[in-house]
Amino acid sequence: MKPSLSKLEVCLPLVLLLPIGVAVGLGWKTSGLELAWSMIASICGAAPR
Amino acid sequence: MTAPGTSAARRDWTPILAGGLIMGLALGARHVQGLFLIPMTMDRGWDREIFSQAIALQNLAWGLCQPLSGWLSDRFGALWIIAAGLILYGLGLAGMVYSASEGAFLLAAGVCVGVAQSGTTFGVVYAALSRTVRNDRRSWALGLAGALGGMGQFVMVPVSQMLIDMTDWQTALLIFSGAAAVMLPLVFAFGSGSTSTAEATHQGGPGIADALRHKGFWLLNLGFLVCGFQLTFAQTYLPSYVSDNGLDASVGVMALVLMALFNVAGTYLFGLWGGTYRKKNLLVGIYFARTAAISLFLLLPMSGASIYAFSAALGFLLLGTVPLTNGLVSQVFGVRYIGTLFGILFLNHQIGSFIGVRLGGIFFEAYGSYQLGWAVAAALGLVAAALHWPINDSPFVASRTQKNTG
CATH class of the missing domain: 1.20.1250.20 (MFS general substrate transporter like domains)
Structure with missing residues (x-):
């Protein structure tokens, strides 16, 4: 069965979500790398190695 | 459309x-x-x-x-x-x-x-x-x-x-x-x-017991267990693997950022495609592509670019399995018990996650590297692809008369 979706319904999520994602990603990269890395290192440190 | x-x-x-x-x-x-x-x-x-x-x-x-x-x-x-x-x-x-x-x-x-x-x-x-x-x-x-x-x-x-x-x-x-x-x-x-x-x-659709007797349901469960293994293994150990190979810690962080970002696009697009194409074929494709991505990642020389490309690819393939698996269950068994049936599937996903994290740690202790863990994750992708291929995705009522071949 073909989905009954309008072009707007198909495209709007991509048009809205991707720029927001890129903006947040860039903000994250410049402001929070150190803390984010400490978070990941903590989790990985807690995992068995 | x-x-x-x-x-x-x-x-x-x-x-x-x-x-x-x-x-x-x-x-x-x-x-x-x-x-x-x-x-x-x-x-x-x-x-x-x-x-x-x-x-x-x-x-x-x-x-x-x-x-x-x-x-x-x-x-x-x-x-x-x-x-x-x-x-x-x-x-x-x-x-x-x-x-x-x-x-x-x-x-x-x-x-x-x-x-x-x-x-x-x-x-x-x-x-x-x-x-x-x-x-x-x-x-x-x-x-x-x-x-x-x-x-x-x-x-x-x-x-x-x-x-x-x-x-x-x-x-x-x-x-x-x-x-x-x-x-x-x-x-x-x-x-x-x-x-x-x-x-x-x-009313009158398949019940939980019908699903539990359906071979396809258990094939989906095994496939979803592999999904949990690959997902948790990659998310937990990729940053450490990157650092262990002499790259800067920030590369590991960016890898996870890219994975999360491409996951958004992948989840949406696989859900969208699941409405047009056969969900089980898309699942076969996802698991096969994961194997290809992990294999290339292991075989090619490691660099910032190769890690970012791998993270983007794996992120795109990361959670597209969830709407497809859930959709496949409701396609075959209806929505009457979709919460229960997907709950069983998710329990297996979490068991796979647990195995992924534990095995990663055990391999690291034994061999001082996550290499073997990645190789297992790649091999399991092929297994999962093979498990999804024979699933009978016709609605259960129709398939009951076809000797329930799963």
């Missing part, structure tokens, strides 16, 4: 957005827990081990409770289970702030939040959406809600970081707890979304 132009189609957006927001908060709050590890343990003077124990307990509680939460949502309506999950989530997060002892912290962060996750994430939210959205739009709806959930996960990291920096970890957790309470009215977007609606449209 045609424009539906109906009010029914327009009404789909409300439950999809509500489900996406609820999953965004639930998955996001879970995703950022690590940010609270250092300030919380330093403040309390606790060992970090207690935090690890709480997270492990939380994963266990989530997995074990998912079939029950799913069944309850099938029986009494997803609306009530999501509401209960949000209340429990709020209490659990607030409990983390006010826990005076390690035992109380384990109860709040481990049991309370873990059980709450089973009521506020894929299992129950997808069940509610499956009943609310029309059959031909269901796969798209699940993909979109999953993408919104993934976006929430992604956005919560800088938001949490900002809140901790501006206030303190206690206030940040209490704000998330309040956000869970604020989201409570969203549950009404699902309407009754309950067993009564489902029963009205699927």
Whole structure:
């Protein structure tokens, strides 16, 4: 069965979500790398190695 | 694709957005827990081990409770289970702030939040959406809600970081707890979304026992176990693997950022494609592509560019399996017991996650590298692709007369 979706319904999520994602990603990269890395290192440190 | 132009189609957006927001908060709050590890343990003077124990307990509680939460949502309506999950989530997060002892912290962060996750994430939210959205739009709806959930996960990291920096970890957790309470009215977007609606449209359809006897259901379970293994192994060990190979720690962080970002697009697109193409074939493709991506990652010389390309590829393939697997279950068995059946699948996913993390650690201890773990993840992708190929995806009632070949 073909989905009954309008072009707007198909495209709007991509048009809205991707720029927001890129903006947040860039903000994250410049402001929070150190803390984010400490978070990941903590989790990985807690995992068995 | 045609424009539906109906009010029914327009009404789909409300439950999809509500489900996406609820999953965004639930998955996001879970995703950022690590940010609270250092300030919380330093403040309390606790060992970090207690935090690890709480997270492990939380994963266990989530997995074990998912079939029950799913069944309850099938029986009494997803609306009530999501509401209960949000209340429990709020209490659990607030409990983390006010826990005076390690035992109380384990109860709040481990049991309370873990059980709450089973009521506020894929299992129950997808069940509610499956009943609310029309059959031909269901796969798209699940993909979109999953993408919104993934976006929430992604956005919560800088938001949490900002809140901790501006206030303190206690206030940040209490704000998330309040956000869970604020989201409570969203549950009404699902309407009754309950067993009564489902029963009205699927009376006489296959039951839980029928699914448990269906070979295809167990093939899906095994495939989803592999999904849990690959996903958790990659997310847990990729940053360490990158560092172990002499690259800067920031490369590992960016790799996870890319994975999260491409996951949003992948979840949405695979959901969308699941409405047009056969879901089991898309699942075969995902697992096969994962194997190809991991194999190339292992074989090619490691560099920043190769890691970013791998992270983007794996991120794109990361959670597209969820709307497709959930959609395949409702396609074959209907939506009457979708919460319970997906709950069973999710329990297996969590078992796979547990095996992935444990095996990664064991391999590292034995060989001093995650190389073997990656190789196992790649091989399992082929196994999962082979498991999905023979699944009989015809609706169960029709297949019953075909000797139930699964």
